Amino acid sequence: MKAFAQLFLSLDETNKTNEKVKVLKDYFTNVPDTDKMHMLALFTGRRPKRQINSTLVRTWAMEASNIPAWLFEESYQVVGDLAETMSLLMPESQNSSSKTLTEWIAEINALATKTEFEKKLWLMESWAMLDSQERFVFNKLLTGSFRVGVSQSLVIKALADVTGIEAPALTHRIMGSWMPEDYTYSQLIEEQSAADNISRPYPFFLAYPIQETSEKRKSAEEVGAALGAAEDWQAEWKWDGIRAQMIKRDGQIFIWSRGEDLATEKFPELHPFLNALPDGTVLDGEILSFQNGLPMSFSVLQTRIGRKNLSKKILADSPVAVIAYDCLEYKGEDIRTKTQAERRLILDELQRATPFPEVFRISSLIEFKSWEELETTREQSRAMIAEGIMLKRKSATYQVGRKRGDWWKWKIDPLSVDAVMIYAQKGHGRRADLYTDYTFAVWDGDKLVPFAKAYSGLTDQEINKVDYFVKRNTLEKFGPVRTVKPELVFEIGFEGINRSTRHKSGIALRFPRILRWRHDKPKEEADTLDSLKALLNE
Amino acid sequence: MPKKPLLEFTDRGIYCAQGKFYIDPWKSVDDAVITHAHADHAYFGHKQYLAHHLSREVMLYRLGEINLRTIEYGETVNKNGVQISMYPAGHVIGSAQIRVEYKGEVWVVSGDYKTEDDGISTPFEPVKCHHFISECTFGMPVYTWKPQAQIFADVNNWWRTNLQNGVATIVVGYSLGKAQRILQNLDLDNGKVYTHGVIENTNEALRRNGVILNPTERITFDSSKEEVRKGIILAPPSSVGTPWMRKFAPYSFGYCSGWMAIRGAKRRRAADRGIVLSDHADWNGLVSAIDATGCESVYLTHGYTASFSRYLNEIGFDAHEVHTLYGGEEEDAEASPQPSPEEREPKADMNDNASEVLSFGEDLGEATKEELS
Numbered sequence: 001m002k003a004f005a006q007l008f009l010s011l012d013e014t015n016k017t018n019e020k021v022k023v024l025k026d027y028f029t030n031v032p033d034t035d036k037m038h039m040l041a042l043f044t045g046r047r048p049k050r051q052i053n054s055t056l057v058r059t060w061a062m063e064a065s066n067i068p069a070w071l072f073e074e075s076y077q078v079v080g081d082l083a084e085t086m087s088l089l090m091p092e093s094q095n096s097s098s099k100t101l102t103e104w105i106a107e108i109n110a111l112a113t114k115t116e117f118e119k120k121l122w123l124m125e126s127w128a129m130l131d132s133q134e135r136f137v138f139n140k141l142l143t144g145s146f147r148v149g150v151s152q153s154l155v156i157k158a159l160a161d162v163t164g165i166e167a168p169a170l171t172h173r174i175m176g177s178w179m180p181e182d183y184t185y186s187q188l189i190e191e192q193s194a195a196d197n198i199s200r201p202y203p204f205f206l207a208y209p210i211q212e213t214s215e216k217r218k219s220a221e222e223v224g225a226a227l228g229a230a231e232d233w234q235a236e237w238k239w240d241g242i243r244a245q246m247i248k249r250d251g252q253i254f255i256w257s258r259g260e261d262l263a264t265e266k267f268p269e270l271h272p273f274l275n276a277l278p279d280g281t282v283l284d285g286e287i288l289s290f291q292n293g294l295p296m297s298f299s300v301l302q303t304r305i306g307r308k309n310l311s312k313k314i315l316a317d318s319p320v321a322v323i324a325y326d327c328l329e330y331k332g333e334d335i336r337t338k339t340q341a342e343r344r345l346i347l348d349e350l351q352r353a354t355p356f357p358e359v360f361r362i363s364s365l366i367e368f369k370s371w372e373e374l375e376t377t378r379e380q381s382r383a384m385i386a387e388g389i390m391l392k393r394k395s396a397t398y399q400v401g402r403k404r405g406d407w408w409k410w411k412i413d414p415l416s417v418d419a420v421m422i423y424a425q426k427g428h429g430r431r432a433d434l435y436t437d438y439t440f441a442v443w444d445g446d447k448l449v450p451f452a453k454a455y456s457g458l459t460d461q462e463i464n465k466v467d468y469f470v471k472r473n474t475l476e477k478f479g480p481v482r483t484v485k486p487e488l489v490f491e492i493g494f495e496g497i498n499r500s501t502r503h504k505s506g507i508a509l510r511f512p513r514i515l516r517w518r519h520d521k522p523k524e525e526a527d528t529l530d531s532l533k534a535l536l537n538e
Numbered sequence: 539m540p541k542k543p544l545l546e547f548t549d550r551g552i553y554c555a556q557g558k559f560y561i562d563p564w565k566s567v568d569d570a571v572i573t574h575a576h577a578d579h580a581y582f583g584h585k586q587y588l589a590h591h592l593s594r595e596v597m598l599y600r601l602g603e604i605n606l607r608t609i610e611y612g613e614t615v616n617k618n619g620v621q622i623s624m625y626p627a628g629h630v631i632g633s634a635q636i637r638v639e640y641k642g643e644v645w646v647v648s649g650d651y652k653t654e655d656d657g658i659s660t661p662f663e664p665v666k667c668h669h670f671i672s673e674c675t676f677g678m679p680v681y682t683w684k685p686q687a688q689i690f691a692d693v694n695n696w697w698r699t700n701l702q703n704g705v706a707t708i709v710v711g712y713s714l715g716k717a718q719r720i721l722q723n724l725d726l727d728n729g730k731v732y733t734h735g736v737i738e739n740t741n742e743a744l745r746r747n748g749v750i751l752n753p754t755e756r757i758t759f760d761s762s763k764e765e766v767r768k769g770i771i772l773a774p775p776s777s778v779g780t781p782w783m784r785k786f787a788p789y790s791f792g793y794c795s796g797w798m799a800i801r802g803a804k805r806r807r808a809a810d811r812g813i814v815l816s817d818h819a820d821w822n823g824l825v826s827a828i829d830a831t832g833c834e835s836v837y838l839t840h841g842y843t844a845s846f847s848r849y850l851n852e853i854g855f856d857a858h859e860v861h862t863l864y865g866g867e868e869e870d871a872e873a874s875p876q877p878s879p880e881e882r883e884p885k886a887d888m889n890d891n892a893s894e895v896l897s898f899g900e901d902l903g904e905a906t907k908e909e910l911s
Binding site for chain 1: 678679680682790799800801802803804805806808809810811812842845848849852
C-alpha cells in the first residue's frame with residue numbers, strides 16, 4: 001500500500017506528462033506482478049466490489065474523527081471528495097502499513113461474508129494502522145471511483161515502455177471483462193490471439209469533432225480546406241443511440257457498450273441476428289429504438305437503459321435494432337488494418353446475408369459530390385433523428401481511441417435558449433469548494449421556472465467570477481444548495497427537448513451545457529417557457 | 539436603553555465611537571488603526587494611521603506618503619479616553635492584534651493571525667478580553683497544518699532533487715509574509731536565493747525597518763539565467779504563467795498556500811507542488827486561540843464564518859458572524875495575492891465616489907479580484 005499511496009502522491013505532484021509516465025514506470029518496475037494488475041484494474045475503472053455501504057463508512061468515519069455529522073457534511077462540501085474528506089478529518093497517525101495492495105484488496109473482498117460488527121472492527125483497525133496518504137487511497141478503494149488525473153492512455157504508454165509491447169496491442173489486451181484475480185501479468189504480456197479471450201472487444205475508434213461546442217459553425221469551405229477532396233470521404237448520419245461492439249465467436253455472442261460494460265442481456269432482440277452471424281465476426285454500430293422501420297429519439301431508448309428487468313411492455317414500447325457501420329473481425333481475422341472502403345464491402349456482404357434485416361441494419365452512405373452539397377444535407381439531421389454527420393476517410397484503418405485525422409463528427413449546432421441562473425451548488429474534484437453546478441430558469445409569466453442544470457461550458461476564469469457572485473448574492477441556503485439572486489444570464493445549449501412529467505417545467509433537455517455568459521442581457525430578456533416549448537418536436 | 543458596544547461593525551469598517559477611530563477600515567476615515575500591511579486591511583486614503591513599528595516601511599512603500607504613527611507591542615495609546623495597545627498576531631512581520639479598553643471593557647481585534655511560531659514574525663500572544671473579533675479563513679476541520687520544520691524539510695529536498703535533475707526551482711508565495719518566511723527557512727547550502735522584483739521591494743522595505751533577512755539577489759534583465767537556475771526563485775502569485783516565469787523553463791514550481799491542503803484546489807492551481815503553508819491559523823489554532831482569550835463573545839469576520847460560528851456555539855461559545863471586506867466570505871483570500879503597488883492600478887485604491895455605487899459587501903473585494911485576473 002505504501003508504494004500505491006506514493007504513486008498517487010507522485011502523480012499529484014507533477015503536471016508534466018513525461019514526469020507522470022516516469023512515475024508510472026517506476027511503479028510498474030518496483031511492485032509485485034499482482035499489484036501491477038490490481039493497479040491496472042483500478043486505473044481502468046475495474047474497482048473491487050463495494051463491501052461496506054458508504055453510509056456506514058461515513059458514520060464510522062465521523063466516529064473516528066469525533067466531529068458532529070453536520071460538520072462532516074459541510075467538510076465534504078468543501079473538499080468535494082468523500083475519501084479525501086475522511087482522511088483529512090481523522091486524527092494524524094504515525095503508523096504505516098507494509099501490506100501490499102493485493103493483500104489489502106483481498107481483505108476488502110473477504111468482508112463479503114462478515115457481519116456489520118466485524119466490518120466496523122476491521123475498518124477502525126485498518127484506519128489506525130495507515131498514515132494519512134495511505135488512508136486516502138484506502139478510502140478510495142472502499143468508496144470511490146479512481147479518477148486520478150491520469151488517462152488510461154498514459155498508463156498504457158508507461159506499460160508499453162516497461163514491457164516493450166506496443167500501446168495499441170496493450171490497449172486491446174486490457175479491454176473487456178477481467179479482474180486482477182483471474183488475469184495475470186504474465187498472461188497480459190504473452191503473445192495473444194482473439195481466441196484467448198473470446199469475449200474481448202477491440203478498443204473503439206472515436207471520431208474527432210470538426211467544431212467544438214463553443215465554436216462558431218464551420219462552413220463547407222472551411223471543412224473542405226481542412227479535409228481535402230470530397231471524393232476521398234464517405235459520409236453517414238451520426239446516429240443518436242448507444243455505441244456498441246457486437247461479437248460472435250465460438251457460437252457465443254457478446255454486446256459491449258462503449259463504457260466497456262457487457263450489455264448482452266440488455267438487448268434480447270439482437271440475439272437472433274448475432275447468433276446467425278458466422279463465427280469470428282465483430283461489428284461496430286449503434287443501437288437505437290425503432291418503430292415501424294424508423295429510428296426514434298434517444299429519450300425512448302433511455303426508458304429501458306438501466307432497468308434490471310426488461311418487462312414485456314418495455315420491449316414492446318421500445319424495441320431496438322442495430323445500425324451497423326463497421327466490421328472489425330471477419331472469419332476470425334482482425335481486419336482493422338484494412339481500409340474503410342474494404343471493411344465496408346465486407347459489412348455489406350454480411351448484412352445482405354442476414355435473415356434479420358429489420359434488426360441488423362446498415363448505416364446508409366450519404367451521396368454527395370461537394371462539401372456544399374453535404375452541408376445542405378446536414379440541415380436534415382434533426383428530421384433524420386441524427387446528431388449530424390460522420391465523415392470517414394475511405395482509406396482509413398480502424399484505429400484505437402480518439403484520433404485526429406480519419407474520422408470526424410460534424411454535429412449540428414445545438415438548440416439554445418437564454419436562461420437565468422437561480423441555484424448554485426459546489427462542484428467536486430478540481431472544482432471543490434467552488435460554485436460550479438448551476439440550475440437555470442426561464443420566464444413563465446412573471447415567475448422563473450427551473451428547467452435545466454448545467455455544469456460545463458465556462459472557463460476557469462468565468463467560474464471564479466460566478467463563484468464570487470454566488471457567495472455575495474445568496475438569498476437562501478438549503479443544505480448544499482444556494483438560492484441566488486436572479487441576475488446572471490447564460491445561453492444554454494442542448495441536443496434535444498422532450499416532454500417530461502417528472503419536471504416542474506414539463507420538459508427535459510438532452511445534454512444541456514452553457515454556451516456562453518450573456519453579459520449583455522438583463523434577466524428580463526431571458527427566454528420564456530413558451531419559447532422553449534415551441535422547440536418540442538410535435 | 540441598552541449600552542452601545544465599544545466596537546461596532548459599520549459599512550466603513552470596525553468602529554469605536556467612543557474613541558472616534560476605525561480599525562482596518564475599507565473606506566476613507568479620519569483615524570485608522572491598522573492590524574497589518576496587507577491590502578485588504580491597510581487601505582489608502584485615511585487621514586491618519588496607527589500601526590506597529592515593523593509595518594512602517596512596508597506601509598510607506600505600499601501606500602506612499604501617509605500620515606503614519608507606529609508603536610511597539612504592549613505600548614498604549616490613548617484616543618479620547620480609550621486605551622489602544624498592540625499584541626503580536628504572528629501573521630506576518632509587524633502584524634498586530636488591536637486591544638481596545640474603555641472603562642474596564644476589553645475588546646480585541648485579531649486581524650489575521652496564526653498560532654505557530656514561524657521564527658520571523660513575533661509569535662502570537664493570546665490576550666484576555668471580553669469580546670474577541672477573529673478571522674476564520676481556515677475555519678473548517680479539514681484544515682490542519684503540519685509543523686513548519688517538516689514542511690521546509692520537504693521544500694529543501696525538492697529543491698535538491700530539482701538541482702540534480704537540472705530544472706529550476708520556483709517557489710510562489712505572496713510578497714509580504716510568505717516570501718520572507720520561506721526565505722528564512724531555505725537551506726542556503728543548496729544555493730542562492732533569487733527574487734522577483736515585487737518580493738525584493740518588500741524585502742528592502744523590511745530591511746530598512748531593521749529586519750534581518752537572509753541574502754537575496756533581485757532578478758533583473760541582466761541576471762544570468764544559468765546562474766539563477768542553480769539557485770531558487772521566489773516569485774509572487776501574480777507571476778504564475780507569465781512570460782517572466784516561463785523564461786526559466788524547464789522548472790518545477792511550488793505554490794505555497796493553505797488552500798493546497800485540498801487536492802481539488804491544488805489541481806486547479808496546476809502547480810507542480812502544492813506546498814501546504816499558511817500564515818493563518820488552522821482549525822485547531824483558531825479554536826485554541828479563541829479559547830485562550832477567555833472571551834464572553836466572539837465575532838467572526840472572514841473565512842468559513844457560518845460553519846465555524848455554528849460549531850463554536852455548539853461547544854459553548856457565544857459566537858456571531860459579521861460581514862466585513864477582509865478576505866471575503868470563503869474567498870480565496872490567501873491564494874489571491876494582496877496586490878503590491880507594482881501589481882495594481884491606482885483605481886484599486888478606494889474613493890468615496892466609487893463606494894457609493896457599490897452595495898455593501900461587494901465593493902473593494904471585487905475591484906481587487908478584477909484587476910488581478
